[in-house]
Amino acid sequence: MASAITAPTYDPVNTANSLADKYVMARQQILDTQRKAATATEKGLSELGSAMSAFQTSLAALTGTNKSMYAQSAVFSDTSVGSATASATAAAGNYSFFVKKLATASQVSYTGLTDNAGVAGTLQINMGGASAFTVNLGAADTDANGTLSTRELAAAINSATGNTSMITASIVTTGATSELVLTAKNTGAGTAITIDTSAVTGASSLKAANADPARVRTLALAQDAEIRIGSETGTAITQASNTFTNIDGVKMTFTKSQAPGSAPVTIAVGADSAGTTANVQAFVDAYNKLKTVLNKLTDAGDPSKGAAGGAFAHDGGIRALNDRLVSLLRPTTSGDTLASFGIIATKDGTLELRSDRLQRQLALKPTSLDGLIGVASSSAPTGIAGALDKFIKGWSNSADGQIKQRKEATTNTQKTLADRQAFLEQQHEAAYNRYLRQFTSLQTLQGAMTNNLSMFDALFGSDKD
Template sequence: MATAITAPTYDPVTTSQGLADQYVLARQQILNAQTSAASATAKALTELGSAMTTFQGTLASLTGLNKSVFTQSAVYSDAGFGSATASASAAAGSYSFFVKQLASASQVSYTGLGDNAGVGGALKIKLGGASAFEVDLAAADSDANGILSTRELAAAINGAADNKSLVTASIVTTGSTSELVLTAKNTGASNRITIDTSGVTGPSSLAAANADPARVRELVIAQDAEIRIGSETGTPIIQASNTFTAIDGVKMTFTKAHAAGSAPLTVTVGTDTAATTANVQAFVDAYNKLKAVLNKLTDAGDPSKGAAGGAFAHDGGIRALNDRLVSLLRPAAGGDTLAAYGIIATKEGTLELRSDRLQAQLARNPNGLDKLIGSSSASAPSGIAASLDGFLKSWSNATSGQILKRKDANTTLQKTIEDRQAALEVQHEAAYQRYLKQFTALATLQNSMTNNLSMFDAIFGNDKD
């Protein structure tokens, strides 16, 4: 009997796949690592850019044009007379005013109006005796039925090209007739409403009403506001608006007038400690959020504990950015410091606010805080805010910043890695096909030999004569 030959059993496809994988394994591992690093970099750059933009937005809201961290308030001795606000430049102190009268907006009505046929020409609306705008009455007949209704008249006044909401017209219907009510947008004697119907043609009930003093009523008389400095007999200040800026840096709005013989209103201007503290805390919180992102992205990690480092753990440029932010909090010249106002640096590089120290320093030097922090306004940059904003713009600028440049470079790198991956896959496929061809031929040969062995065994086996 022939000796049996036991050949190894294998699948050419599986064997070829495994050998092809081994053929490209080292290069595939390198590409995998590069792909992972590039993806982490792209995500980290987006996170960093977002953190910078958020911080710059907070800076703008706190220190932008006409804004400041230091806040003052203007408080009325009687809140029933209105309210006031004070800018950081307002001089602290108490001021007295007697509100003699409030400004009012003109409101006039024309009674006994009806719908009229054949009305045309131009209706002139006047403010303070001067023509404000004209209304084309022929065009006011919106349904073109030859009759100008009172509602069409009101709509034409409101829709006049030059009206621009200076005067609002409305209709009040009383029985078989209507009343046209005109209301001025702005207060003051210079905005008293009158109409000129000399240019109106046809049988106009409005023209007839305007010519009859009994049918024209001033519902609200237009008048200027008048306040007196110090007392009822003090120096008068007269203007069309109820909002006054008689005190530098203070805006006062009055909603009530004094009765004759009443005590004047006191306006007290001083530091708004609560608002200032809230602004400083907002600055501290915004900076800490940015710093937390930078600290995370540049963290070295701890391999002994299996803690991976940040995406920029070995990036000198990002670490320099992190360090530069800390240095910008320290003014180059002498004078007040953030620490003097209770803004203290921690060992992690973040900030914390000690409100008691802030309040004590504000009492000693209230204007020093704004001078120190300054403004991020593009028109008048100053102080720490300008330094921080200017430096961050070199990174966050949407057209030329470092983050954009880094993103572009990283995108190019990712495209290169994709090309290398595609080339490696071609090599893998070529190796697979080569191995498959070889092992398929080997399997075929093995099967042939096995078949021959079986044939020999059948012919020459011991059980044959």
């Protein structure tokens, strides 16, 4: 009997696939690592861009043009009479006023109006005795049925050329007739509404109403506001608006007139410690949100503890950005510092506010805080806020900022990696097909040899004569 031949049994498909995987394994691992890094970079850039945008928005809200970190308040002794706000430049003190009249907007109505056929010509709308705009009634019949309805009349007034929302027309239905109500947008004696229907042709019910004093009603009299300085008999100040700015840095809005003989209302202007603290805390919080994102993205990690580093742990440009932000908080010019106003840097580079130190410094130098923080303005940036905003714009600018350029480079890298992945998959396929042919042939050869051995055993086995 012939000796049995022992040979490995091959599965051509699994064997070819396993060998093809090993053939490209090293290069696949490199590509996977590069793709992972590119994805992390893309995500990190988006996160950084969002954080920068949020910080710039906060800077603009806190330190933009006409904004102030140092807050002052203006408080009415009787809040039912009005309210007020004070800027950082307002002089502290107490001011008294007597509110004799409030400014009101004109409102008139024309009663007994009906839909009329054949109305044309022009309607003249006047305010304060002067022409405001004209209405072409010949074009007001929008449904072209030959009849000018009261609603078409109101619509024509509202959409008339020259009526830049100065007057609003509305219709109130009163049984078989309608009432046209005209309301001025602004207040003051100069808003008094009248109409001139002399150029209106046809059987116009509005023209008839305007000619009949009994059908023209004054619903609200147009008048200027009048306040008196100090007392009811003090110097009069009149104007068309109820908002007064006669005290430098103070805006007062009166909402109720006072009865004759009433005591004048007092406005106290002074430092708003709580408001200033809130503004400074908002600045600190906004900066800390950006700094926290940067710290996370540049974190070196700890391999010994299995803690991965941030997306830009080894990126010198982002780390330089992080360091530059910290340095911008320390202006090189002599004078006040953030620390002198209680804004202290912590170990991780974020800020914290010590409000007691802030209040002590504000008591000594109430206007120095705004000079130190400055203004985040595109036209005239100043101070720390201006420097921060200007520097960050070099990164966040949508046209040519660093983030945009880095995103474009990352996109190009991802396209290159995708091309390399496609080429590697082609190499894997070619290797697989080559190994499959080889091991299929080997399997066929092994089968033939096994068959021959069985034939020899049948012919020359030891049990044969």
